[in-house]
Amino acid sequence: MTQALSQITESLRDYNPDSLRVDLAQQAIARCITPITGTDTVPLRQALGRALAEDIVSPINVPSHDNSAMDGYALRGSDLGGSDVTLAIAGKAYAGHPYPHTVQAGECVRIMTGAVIPRGCDSVIPQELVKDANERSATIPANAIRPGANRRLAGEDLAAGSVALSRGRMLTPSDLGLIASLGIGEVAVMRRLRVAFFSTGDELRSIGQPLDEGCVYDSNRYTLQAMIERAGFDAIDLGVVRDDPAALEATLRDACRQADAVITTGGVSAGDADYTKDMMARLGEVLFWKIAMRPGRPMAFGQIKVDGKGALFFGLPGNPVAVMATFYFFAREALFRLQGASAPPLPLLQATSAEAIRKRAGRTEFQRGVLGVDANGAAQVRLTGAQGSGILSSMSDANCMVVLDHDAGQIDAGMPVRVIPFHGLI
Ligand code: AMP
Numbered sequence: 001m002t003q004a005l006s007q008i009t010e011s012l013r014d015y016n017p018d019s020l021r022v023d024l025a026q027q028a029i030a031r032c033i034t035p036i037t038g039t040d041t042v043p044l045r046q047a048l049g050r051a052l053a054e055d056i057v058s059p060i061n062v063p064s065h066d067n068s069a070m071d072g073y074a075l076r077g078s079d080l081g082g083s084d085v086t087l088a089i090a091g092k093a094y095a096g097h098p099y100p101h102t103v104q105a106g107e108c109v110r111i112m113t114g115a116v117i118p119r120g121c122d123s124v125i126p127q128e129l130v131k132d133a134n135e136r137s138a139t140i141p142a143n144a145i146r147p148g149a150n151r152r153l154a155g156e157d158l159a160a161g162s163v164a165l166s167r168g169r170m171l172t173p174s175d176l177g178l179i180a181s182l183g184i185g186e187v188a189v190m191r192r193l194r195v196a197f198f199s200t201g202d203e204l205r206s207i208g209q210p211l212d213e214g215c216v217y218d219s220n221r222y223t224l225q226a227m228i229e230r231a232g233f234d235a236i237d238l239g240v241v242r243d244d245p246a247a248l249e250a251t252l253r254d255a256c257r258q259a260d261a262v263i264t265t266g267g268v269s270a271g272d273a274d275y276t277k278d279m280m281a282r283l284g285e286v287l288f289w290k291i292a293m294r295p296g297r298p299m300a301f302g303q304i305k306v307d308g309k310g311a312l313f314f315g316l317p318g319n320p321v322a323v324m325a326t327f328y329f330f331a332r333e334a335l336f337r338l339q340g341a342s343a344p345p346l347p348l349l350q351a352t353s354a355e356a357i358r359k360r361a362g363r364t365e366f367q368r369g370v371l372g373v374d375a376n377g378a379a380q381v382r383l384t385g386a387q388g389s390g391i392l393s394s395m396s397d398a399n400c401m402v403v404l405d406h407d408a409g410q411i412d413a414g415m416p417v418r419v420i421p422f423h424g425l426i
């Protein structure tokens with residue numbers, strides 16, 4: 001962090017830590033992040049989901065030659081006219097086997113998709129549009145194609161010398177193919193971000209332990225690890241820590257030594273935060289916010305430092321749905337920035353609400369929804385029943401988040417709302 005967190009937050013208009021707008025909190029976080037350094041060189045096949053450490057500049061044109069988009073006949077556009085024309089077939093051009101001569105006026109060449117367009121030709125007529133064809137000649141009907149038709153131009157996918165993919169890009173399946181199409185087999189990527197996490201709470205039991213009265217199994221570590229790994233980062237599980245400042249401090253120190261970012265859950269709501277604030281202040285600068293959102297009101301954010309080594313810190317609320325909402329809408333983007341990557345954009349769509357939704361103006365709400373289509377095929381969303389921040393099944397039953405804006409009030413059935421689908425193709 002180049003600037004003290006307090007300076008950054010003070011420079012934000014309308015900054016109020018006790019009722020902080022979601023967008024302001026996101027801005028404050030974004031301004032506090034300096035990307036990590038350190039790169040790995042990896043074979044292309046191992047680069048999926050990694051962040052490019054440098055631009056990929058195309059060393060060649062892709063495709064390298066003008067080639068045919070169709071099976072048919074390559075010809076000279078200037079031979080075509082307002083009436084049928086019969087051209088002599090001078091030879092063949094197949095993919096990987098170019099026609100070696102220059103095509104003369106009145107000639108054509110039998111050509112297959114992907115084959116290099118022979119010298120002299122500029123157009124391809126698909127075979128199904130040819131009127132008569134035999135071994136020696138083909139008759140092209142009047143006005144069947146325009147000159148230049150069905151020709152893929154050299155460099156139309158990627159031009160030599162151009163930036164094919166930019167530094168910071170999280171590589172997708174198509175990116176790997178694209179890099180391969182340039183003949184590049186290894187790429188420099190950012191080293192993988194290390195994210196340590198632990199759960200806090202005296203009531204938490206780990207799987208395999210008996211569930212004492214009043215206790216719950218710790219689910220947050222499982223959700224968190226999965227979200228961290230889905231984003232492509234290394235997850236370091238530091239277990240469950242009791243509500244005890246000394247134990248908490250010891251684990252935080254351990255986490256800070258090992259990781260670039262530390263995420264905890266639980267213990268940041270009003271009463272709990274009191275005894276952790278002093279301890280956190282000894283480790284760095286951590287702000288305790290009440291965010292104007294639902295679920296997920298309390299959250300701590302800052303930077304901690306141990307033996308000169310810093311780590312970004314997120315203290316997420318304890319409730320399982322609040323953990324997911326605060327991770328997705330605050331930590332996710334921050335972790336990508338810290339990784340030196342551009343966060344894949346959230347797919348924000350509009351759908352009509354199938355039902356009325358109670359909503360109070362003055363906070364952003366992230367409700368869990370099922371996105372589908374109505375009788376006319378238009379996008380429509382319904383909620384997944386009870387929306388309590390402890391009801392994790394409301395997430396499992398959902399396929400999207402319904403985002404109700406800060407200023408929005410009551411939503412009536414049929415009104416448009418914004419949704420973020422959980423899954424996409426990539
Ligand atoms: P807290 O923010 O610590 O007050 O926790 C709020 C609620 O979330 C309490 O009901 C906790 O039992 C629950 N909770 C906290 N941490 C976890 C966890 N790791 N797994 C499941 N539930 C949790």
Ligand code: MG
Pocket residue numbers: 200201202266267272318
């Ligand atoms: Mg707790």
